[in-house]
Amino acid sequence: xxxxxxxxxxxxxxxxxxxxxxxxxxxxxxxxxxxxxxxxxxxxxxxxxxxxxxxxxxxxxxxxxxxxxxxxxxxxxxxxxxxxxxxxxxxxxxxxxxxxxxxxxxxxxxxxxxxxxxxxxxxxxxxxxxxxxxxxxxxxxxxxxxxxxxxxxxxxxxxxxxxxxxxxxxxxxxxxxxxxxxxxxxxxxxxxxxxxxxxxxxxxxxxxxxxxxxxxxxxxxxxxxxxxxxxxxxxxxxxxxxxxxxxxxxxxxxxxxxxxxxxxxxxxxxxxxxxxxxxxxxxxxxxxxxxxxxxxxxxxxxxxxxxxxxxxxxxxxxxxxxxxxxxxxxxxxxxxxxxx
Ligand SMILES: C[S@@+](CC[C@H](N)C(=O)[O-])C[C@H]1O[C@@H](n2cnc3c(N)ncnc32)[C@H](O)[C@@H]1O
Numbered sequence: 001x002x003x004x005x006x007x008x009x010x011x012x013x014x015x016x017x018x019x020x021x022x023x024x025x026x027x028x029x030x031x032x033x034x035x036x037x038x039x040x041x042x043x044x045x046x047x048x049x050x051x052x053x054x055x056x057x058x059x060x061x062x063x064x065x066x067x068x069x070x071x072x073x074x075x076x077x078x079x080x081x082x083x084x085x086x087x088x089x090x091x092x093x094x095x096x097x098x099x100x101x102x103x104x105x106x107x108x109x110x111x112x113x114x115x116x117x118x119x120x121x122x123x124x125x126x127x128x129x130x131x132x133x134x135x136x137x138x139x140x141x142x143x144x145x146x147x148x149x150x151x152x153x154x155x156x157x158x159x160x161x162x163x164x165x166x167x168x169x170x171x172x173x174x175x176x177x178x179x180x181x182x183x184x185x186x187x188x189x190x191x192x193x194x195x196x197x198x199x200x201x202x203x204x205x206x207x208x209x210x211x212x213x214x215x216x217x218x219x220x221x222x223x224x225x226x227x228x229x230x231x232x233x234x235x236x237x238x239x240x241x242x243x244x245x246x247x248x249x250x251x252x253x254x255x256x257x258x259x260x261x262x263x264x265x266x267x268x269x270x271x272x273x274x275x276x277x278x279x280x281x282x283x284x285x286x287x288x289x290x291x292x293x294x295x296x297x298x299x300x301x302x303x304x305x306x307x308x309x310x311x312x313x314x315x316x317x318x319x320x321x322x323x324x325x326x327x328x329x330x331x332x333x334x335x336x337x338x339x340x
Contacts, residue, residue, distance in 0.1 A: 006026075011079065013029075015043050020047070025326035041301050045300070074118075078111065093133055126178075154189070173259045191329070202256070208239070221280040230249050
């Protein structure tokens with residue numbers, strides 16, 4: 001089988017969850033577009049040798065990038081975990097009417113910009129609700145645009161992938177992955193999405209030290225805090241995670257971490273709590289990072305403040321899920337090349 005190395009381009013790169021997962025499958029990222037300077041700091045601190053697209057040392061918005069002006073290298077795979085706020089069930093659901101939703105069209109503009117060197121594969125990630133919202137009309141629009149760009153794409157090119165099912169990670173995080181294949185380079189658009197259930201026992205204690213404590217008291221809720229009592233009443237004698245809602249405490253089933261979201265960066269009580277040997281405390285950024293499956297040597301630069309770290313982690317994808325998906329895509333590309 002041809003083993004010519006594959007290259008990827010990253011749109012909406014965040015702190016590099018996609019890039020790490022593809023890298024683990026042996027697919028190097030050639031360049032990345034991410035317009036949040038703090039996310040770029042974290043990305044650069046950990047992922048070397050990737051060209052971040054910038055304008056006068058300022059990270060560029062996808063809206064300002066053209067292939068020719070920035071001399072973007074053609075890539076085999078283009079991935080884009082595009083902003084999901086306008087498509088998720090929790091938000092205002094303005095879909096493609098919302099400026100963040102409109103960013104979807106920027107992906108296909110860049111693809112078209114590559115002309116005859118367009119990527120062989122496009123990988124998109126978003127909220128599962130994008131498939132069903134507005135009575136399915138969002139998905140019809142998305143499908144129409146991807147096909148118009150010259151790619152095989154239909155419902156079977158989508159799969160909801162959850163690290164809780166596919167990997168040893170104890171986080172439930174169901175996300176929709178959409179993979180389109182160039183009609184010029186593939187005879188069909190079929191893909192075997194990762195589906196093998198991971199049977200390893202989930203062990204939240206491997207990610208969070210429930211029996212110990214941490215030195216930094218700023219993570220702990222003081223007894224005077226009005227939420228302290230609310231959570232204490234719910235505390236169970238098991239490895240549980242507690243989420244605060246306005247008037248209630250949601251107790252997650254033992255051993256399960258709920259989806260870590262970007263709104264963790266909005267303030268203390270949006271971060272899930274645990275009860276450890278010293279008291280009630282928020283999950284730390286490093287615990288959250290581990291629950292997203294990032295490698296143990298991934299580090300945050302000092303310049304990034306705590307709330308931004310939580311946002312960056314919640315915005316990210318679970319790297320081990322991407323790694324599984326990347327292996328399937330790689331297999332399909334090489335098979336097509338060898339069968340040709
Ligand atoms: C859901 S996150 C993507 C996570 C990422 N794909 C990963 O691998 O973990 C969306 C990212 O898009 C970035 N973003 C939003 N608007 C953008 C724009 N106009 N240009 C470039 N990046 C943008 C945000 O800062 C955020 O980091």
